[in-house]
Amino acid sequence: MKSLPILLLLLVGKICFAQQNYMLSGTVKDKRGEALPGAGVYVSGYKIATASNHNGHYALSLKPGNYDILVQLIGYKALNKNIIISDKAIKLDLVLEESITQLNEVTIKPDPDRPHYIAMFKDFFIGTTPNAEQCKMINPNVLLIDYDKEQAKLTVKTDQFLIIENQALGYRIKYLVNNFEYSSRTNIIYYEGFPYYEDLQGSARKKKIWAKKRLTAYLGSSQHFFNALYKGTAIEEGFIINKLITQPNRDKPSDSIIRANIKRLTKVQEGLLRKTINLNHGDSLSYWFRKKNLPDGISILSRSPILPDTLVHFKNQDIKSINFTDKLYIIYTKEKEDPLFANRIGLSISRPLDMPDYQISTITLQIAPVYFYANGGIYNPRAMLYAGYWAWEKIADSVPMDYLPSADVKK
Structure with a gap:
């Protein structure tokens, strides 16, 4: 079973809309x-x-x-x-506070692996979507990169704005990266920081193209989902919420039994170097290693829709919350998966055979409950793990938290 790349994303910047400023x-x-x-x-x-x-x-x-x-x-x-x-x-x-930096602190030791780490960061931070192909990091020299070989973890931060030009959506993004982490062992991506969006200059035709692409990027996104969830219009706006329930794998014995049998058979095999070899022992050891590699649980999709009214709770006049067990299985029915996503091994979420190629994402709860605002912003960091389509779309497919599509673009 292939592990799914998972994105733990902190959305910074929150607001509840009101009439008066x-x-x-x-x-x-x-x-x-x-x-x-x-x-x-x-x-x-x-x-x-x-x-x-x-x-x-x-x-x-x-x-x-x-x-x-x-x-x-x-x-x-x-x-x-x-x-x-x-x-x-x-x-x-x-x-x-003044930034007093010593000369030896600004002298960067040449690292032959730095271009490789920058490429990794670009893929996992900006993304690998078609929009990401039209993004350029203007000043990658500001990236402070550390790679821990023992932990297989890439860490990146900046002490000044990383500037990203997104020619696909028409944004110039200034991003102060507080922390970016990617672990190849867990396949979890996490980043947080302070982004600021500016509109790029362009012709009227170019702006019209950007407006359409911005709408496409917004629709079906996690920002759109939580915005619709807050308003109580998630179903009308194309979202179906199901549960992905994990049940214990009955074919897998307990870890203690597996360890005990592997230990016993390994000792027997070591003894066989001095005795007559019995091939059955080797078969038994392979059997228990296969049991060890089985998944702990089996995921079963419950296709009974979860009504937003039962999922969302009122915190106060500005904040709502959700709390749940297992995983939320989010289906966005108004857009199909991009072929580039469908062809990436290990990214796509399994679906029933009768389900069209809608965009599917899952949410795993890390910190309960999850608080969110009217614009789709998430209050508590590290609250959720995203997998599937939302894990694929990153900075290249993001829009500002105050994004509002114009009526003519919606049509």
Whole structure:
């Protein structure tokens, strides 16, 4: 049984839509109290940003919600603050710390494997979809890469924005990577950080193409799913929610029995080097190794639809939550799988023979419950493991958290 690549994705930046906006304002200064003009103040995951003026003052108009605010200025360490806007304006003064880097710290030792690790990072962070083929990392030199051979784990972070130009969707993404991890042993990908989206310049024809591709990227995504789940329109918008139930494998004995038999037969085999060989012992040892390699459980798909009303719980006026056992089996019926995905070994989720090639993803709960906002943003990091289509689509297929398709594009 092949293991499925799994994506553990932290969506940073959350908001609950409301009618009235409130002002977030303050000053950006250094530790000596001097104003810092030109500092970039970004709302992570959105297309909302400003810069401090000559007095270090900044101001942003925001709807009520939960936000991650990122401040960056060359020569200073990036600073992030989480804020909650409810029913009034907020004043937030920000103090940046100088980034003092010694010469020996900026001298990068040549690593012949670095191009290989960058290629791995690009595949697992930006993706391998058709949209990913039109993405380019402008400044890969900012990637701080570490590979642990014993753990078979690739770790990447940045202390300044990684800039990605997405010519497929028309975005310039600035991403401060807090942490990226990929383990070839577990096949789990995890990343978190602070993305900021800008629109690329293009002709009217180009913008129309981008608008259509952005809509395609959004529809069926995890962001779309949780947005529809929040509104109570998941079924109408094309999602079917089933359960993938794991039952114990009756053909596999307990681990203690398997270990005991392998240990007993291994000792017999070692003794046979000095005695007459009995071929049955070898057959028995192979038998118990086959039992050891059997899966612990067998997954059974329950095709009884789970109603969103029974899955979603009301936390407060801004947040809802879900909690479940086993795995959620999410079918998006309004788009088919891309042929490139279907042909990638180990990615596709098994489906009944009578089911069309709809996009299928699964959710495994890691931390219960999962809290989410009206725009599809997830509150608690490392809460879920995605497999299937959602694990395939990564940064190249992402849109800002404030993305709203225009009516003409929807048609």
